[in-house]
Amino acid sequence: MTFFDTGLLLSLTAAALGLIWKILGWLRLTVAPAPRPGMGARLAALGKGLLRSLAPCAAARWLRALIVDGLLQRRIASNGFYRWLMHMLIFTGFMGLLIMHGMDELTSELWFSDYAPTLDPFQWLRNLFGVLALTGLGIAAWRRLSQPRVKRTTGLQDWVLIALLAGIMLSGVGLEASKIISPHVFDSMVEDYLGSDDEAEINALRLLWADEYGVVFPVAPPRSDEALAQGRELNEESCVYCHSRPSSAFASYPLAKAVAPLGNILNNLRADLLFYYLHVGLCFLGLVLLPWGKFMHPLSAPINLTLRRGRTTSDTASAAPALADALRPIGMDACTHCGACSEHCSVAPSFMALGTPDILPSEKLGALKRHAAGRLDAPARRAFAEGSQICTECLRCTTVCPSGIDLQDLWMQSKARLRITGPHEPHAVLQQRPTRHWAKTLRSLPPALAEASRSVKICDNRDSFWGCVQCTTCTSVCPVVASSEAPARELDLTPQQIMNMLRMGLKEEAMGAEMVWSCVTCYKCQENCPQGVRVADVLYELRTLAWARLREHPEAWDEAGTSPGHEPETQGGEA
């Protein structure tokens, strides 16, 4: 078996195994809160959906989505011209090369009876496709380097894909150029096609190919007009039917010309073979990587766009549970990590302020995949929970996603799941331990960095509460106090008692109080305070301060925050 056959077999096997694993994931991975229908139910639901999609009106919808969103990339177009141009160039170039050149035994050779890769227009087209793809990759790299909002979500995987594709294209150009100048390639062609071993004839042909085909011979063939004429005649007889002049290879021929002065060195190094192994090796690597991460999007994005039938709203949850469960992992795998969602994310400023990457949807999706596969460690789980909880479900990521992923549904489901499994939201974490526990814990923790660096300080500024005369107006207008049958038990402290705690310098004692975490922020207390005390502002700040401390010292809330089976509303009891 040749290198090529062995490599192809191995990488195809690896790709096939990876794809099977991924498809099993579509049947197995769960985003929604458990318990859910099993694998069989999902498979049946997908089958039923497939049958239903064959109905004419359904088929028209998904075909339209496949063409408009998949091939023409309407959704990318609405995200900006350069993004669309970038993708179209890479798509056209790569698919052109893959179909016409990479799989030519199955395509070009069958479609064109006189096909030869060295003939025009194939030789010219190969250069055209390569240059298109390289231009697109150049735009991609430029966008990811120069645009701050794209740059902040650009990761290793994005660069690996860009580099891999660029490597395949460039090594292809290098391979063609090194074959153009190679006397070894010339000799093997002579052996195969000339049908003569007359040294004079071969020299005549060498002369012509050195002049017109760019071959660099270690010893220049003897030059004469007769030899040149003889070479041209032999060329007409034996060569031109399957080898055009390389000047139409507008990328690799100029390269061959440019490196011609170093031709002998390159030829001695067998640059043609080196580039061959590099080019084919990179293609095999791409094949092996195909089922993983964003490398899969050429398969998964069209599948997802087809399944979504062109919709930009969120409706997965309205599908049958088994079908919805199967659609969700397919959506997760359709991510190209293009970052469009994060560019438009409504809570991106929270990312700028807090620095948790998982606040941005493109990053959170990666965490969600690992979360669904059970591969998040405790810090990563906390970051994922924070990102999930800060999301405001504004739908914008779903509207702009070029792969048509129903991100809104993924977030709503994963948030529902987090509410059961934890890590919980701050109010729920604080609710799991009594006020005195938090008073002790928070007092033992050093002030958070975020706490020390803030420019607005309310609880640490005596003017905020010093005017309090304990008149109880705040408590008597508080709608939460009014709704509680037993404020002392249900709320720990009333607003005016909290102001008193601050007056006594017992900030931490107030931080965990139910009242602080049950404030509806209606500002009645502050509005009605005869002394102008910032009651509601104080409660707001107590929450942020407590959370800043616990956020910087996760060990203090890990136990409380991640214990499963938490049910909110346990301590209040039924009315």
Place this chain on the structure above:
Amino acid sequence: MRYAYFPGCKIPHHLPAYGQAVTALCDALKIDLAPLEFNCCGDPVRHRSFEAWALSAGRNLALAHGAGLPIMTPCKCCFGSLKHAAYWLRENHDLRAEVNATLSNEGLILPEEPQVFHLLTVLDQDVPPDELAARAGGRLCGLRVAAHYGCHALRPGNVTNFDDPLNPTIFERLLRRVGVTPVPWDLRLECCGHPLRGKRDKFSKALKERKLTDARQAGAQILATACTYCQMQFADNENGQPSAQEQTAVAAQDINNPPGNPPTAMLAAQLIGLGIGLSPEEVGLTKLPAPLVHPSSLGHEEHTRKITDGEPITANDSNATGR
């Protein structure tokens, strides 16, 4: 007038009907809304981080400033958050400098005087009262409506400058212009309970039911909201109808009071839109709430504290501050 339209995060997925009603209403009243890509107003993250909140809200103020437009939002929570941020960014120079430093990376800068308005204010200021009355032509005449104010626009009054925080009149004033009869009710300035939804559901539900009961006792057929969150709290489904379960809960809680359904929660933009002749579909209603189909169907007139036209709605409302 032209405004930068700030729908807020919840309208696109959770309450699309509100967005539809606001754009249809503003379109009909020649209020020009420019779509800007705002980010979250910051309100939800304010419980976690003051700084993240200030940056979120501040960025919106800077975006509108960059477009040279005042902000108009139909959500009281977005409104309150933006106004509150404008207050702190004015009061605290360090905070302002920090936010400006971050924003400058995007070429944005905080305005000196941020212009933020709530939909109700815009309707009150930009649409001549006569025009609204003329267009309404008595379509909703006699419909008894409880105006639910929403906390974050009202308070703290010195920060939001929305209306008199203890005795506001803007909502009733607008309703009266489209021929609706606003009912006085004790809890009109109270919290809807949404902020504790999913956090302390017991309190959240209690606040909501107390208000619905009070509005019903005051004879209201409709509870008008002007805030995305308030509306979501009072009515989950897209038609703005309280669920059957909620209706039963409210009715059962209060057996000593006259029977009747709790008022249907409805967005003021929808109500005013219907009032000036927009179709239910245009304002995002798939079907009309029952009281609008048969305005007198609930008719327990004896319990309705009638107000004569022109009388300030809250002049004698001793409970304006709440309890």
